[in-house]
Amino acid sequence: MSEQIKPVTFDAERVRADFPILNQEVNGHPLVYLDNAATTQKPRAVIQAIVDYYEHDNSNVHRGAHALADRATEKFEGARVKVSDFINAPQARQVIWTRGTTEGINLVASSWGRSNLEAGDRILVSAMEHHSNIVPWQLIAEEKGASVEPVPVLEDGSIDLDAFAAMLDERVRLVACGHVSNALGTINPVQDVVRMAHAVGALALIDGAQAVGHWAVDVQALDCDFYVFSSHKLFGPTGLGVLYGKESLLDAMPPYQGGGEMIESVSFAGTTFNQLPYKFEAGTPDIAGVIGLGAAVDYLQSMDRAGAAVHEAALLSYAEERAKATPGIRIVGTAQQKTSVMSFLLEGAHPNDVGLLLDQQGVAVRTGNHCAQPIMEQFGISGTVRASFSFYNTRADVDRLFEALDKARQFLV
Numbered sequence: 112m113s114e115q116i117k118p119v120t121f122d123a124e125r126v127r128a129d130f131p132i133l134n135q136e137v138n139g140h141p142l143v144y145l146d147n148a149a150t151t152q153k154p155r156a157v158i159q160a161i162v163d164y165y166e167h168d169n170s171n172v173h174r175g176a177h178a179l180a181d182r183a184t185e186k187f188e189g190a191r192v193k194v195s196d197f198i199n200a201p202q203a204r205q206v207i208w209t210r211g212t213t214e215g216i217n218l219v220a221s222s223w224g225r226s227n228l229e230a231g232d233r234i235l236v237s238a239m240e241h242h243s244n245i246v247p248w249q250l251i252a253e254e255k256g257a258s259v260e261p262v263p264v265l266e267d268g269s270i271d272l273d274a275f276a277a278m279l280d281e282r283v284r285l286v287a288c289g290h291v292s293n294a295l296g297t298i299n300p301v302q303d304v305v306r307m308a309h310a311v312g313a314l315a316l317i318d319g320a321q322a323v324g325h326w327a328v329d330v331q332a333l334d335c336d337f338y339v340f341s342s343h344k345l346f347g348p349t350g351l352g353v354l355y356g357k358e359s360l361l362d363a364m365p366p367y368q369g370g371g372e373m374i375e376s377v378s379f380a381g382t383t384f385n386q387l388p389y390k391f392e393a394g395t396p397d398i399a400g401v402i403g404l405g406a407a408v409d410y411l412q413s414m415d416r417a418g419a420a421v422h423e424a425a426l427l428s429y430a431e432e433r434a435k436a437t438p439g440i441r442i443v444g445t446a447q448q449k450t451s452v453m454s455f456l457l458e459g460a461h462p463n464d465v466g467l468l469l470d471q472q473g474v475a476v477r478t479g480n481h482c483a484q485p486i487m488e489q490f491g492i493s494g495t496v497r498a499s500f501s502f503y504n505t506r507a508d509v510d511r512l513f514e515a516l517d518k519a520r521q522f523l524v
Contacts, residue, residue: 137473145504161406170182209352216247219356248287296454351403460523
């Protein structure tokens with residue numbers, strides 16, 4: 112991979128200045144934040160957009176008869192248009208606000224699954240999936256008498272497409288697959304997965320939580336039936352997510368929750384439901400969060416995203432080269448196509464102990480099974496240390512990681 116990387120022109124140091132949280136010390140050391148797969152940090156523009164909303168426009172959206180409600184609604188729905196354009200959705204009404212990727216998957220499993228699955232139907236999920244793309248399918252499958260089956264993953268952490276092809280038949284109703292593995296960094300061939308699923312009449316849901324923050328996603332080019340992601344992994348606020356769905360599917364699906372914005376009329380004789388997207392947005396939404404996500408999209412759209420992607424690829428390559436040159440480090444997940452995640456083990460040391468000693472030196476990483484127990488079990492390990500990068504990280508951050516690992520190794524091994 113490193114041979115293909117071109118010289119970097121992206122100015123990460125300039126970008127870092129937009130993220131105030133990065134300018135601090137932790138345990139007496141300058142912060143090195145390498146936990147971006149768990150959540151990304153927020154640029155000042157996002158923080159200010161949320162402050163501005165609460166200081167000037169705070170009101171509930173829609174149906175307001177005053178200026179504050181009108182301004183809040185304009186910003187709220189304007190953010191929906193921004194997100195729709197950002198993922199190249201055909202229409203903004205196909206963008207549904209959720210509480211996050213997890214709720215988006217649960218919404219589809221509950222609404223589409225309860226209406227369409229029957230006994231004997233099959234749901235295929237890759238063996239490297241986050242628990243949030245496994246458990247919702249297990250719950251609805253148990254209720255409907257369907258089955259959830261893992262698509263095998265090869266030892267390098269890539270999907271076994273031959274095994275996947277052999278599993279496909281007319282009983283497969285849906286395939287769920289992460290665009291990028293949060294535990295391994297593998298970039299899955301989701302366009303192939305979608306095409307192969309459609310060939311047997313199955314739908315395809317893509318978990319994009321780990322992809323949208325790294326490159327431009329085009330849901331029409333992917334031709335996926337559903338695409339889900341979280342705001343907080345796209346430099347926006349926590350507690351908010353996006354579900355994109357093909358219009359015909361969303362129109363046919365029953366509501367997920369009841370009350371508030373999702374109704375058209377209510378009587379004891381019967382209730383009728385609102386049109387898209389509001390049919391799936393019961394209750395008062397996270398207005399400030401949505402406006403913050405809109406600001407995050409604006410920020411990303413103003414950036415050289417291609418340059419940022421090249422910069423991130425160079426960082427991952429540099430980190431993996433240093434890991435391979437460091438005795439006692441084993442990289443977990445070595446697929447040819449990867450994005451900015453390096454999962455690894457330090458020989459003779461428990462990942463949690465490594466993470467604690469790194470934190471004492473100001474280096475923030477994630478340890479554990481990363482909500483991906485099945486793939487950890489396949490590899491015969493309980494978890495890893497995970498360093499995950501974003502465009503505001505630098506080679507100096509990677510150097511600090513390995514300096515801290517060297518000290519940790521002296522203490523632990």
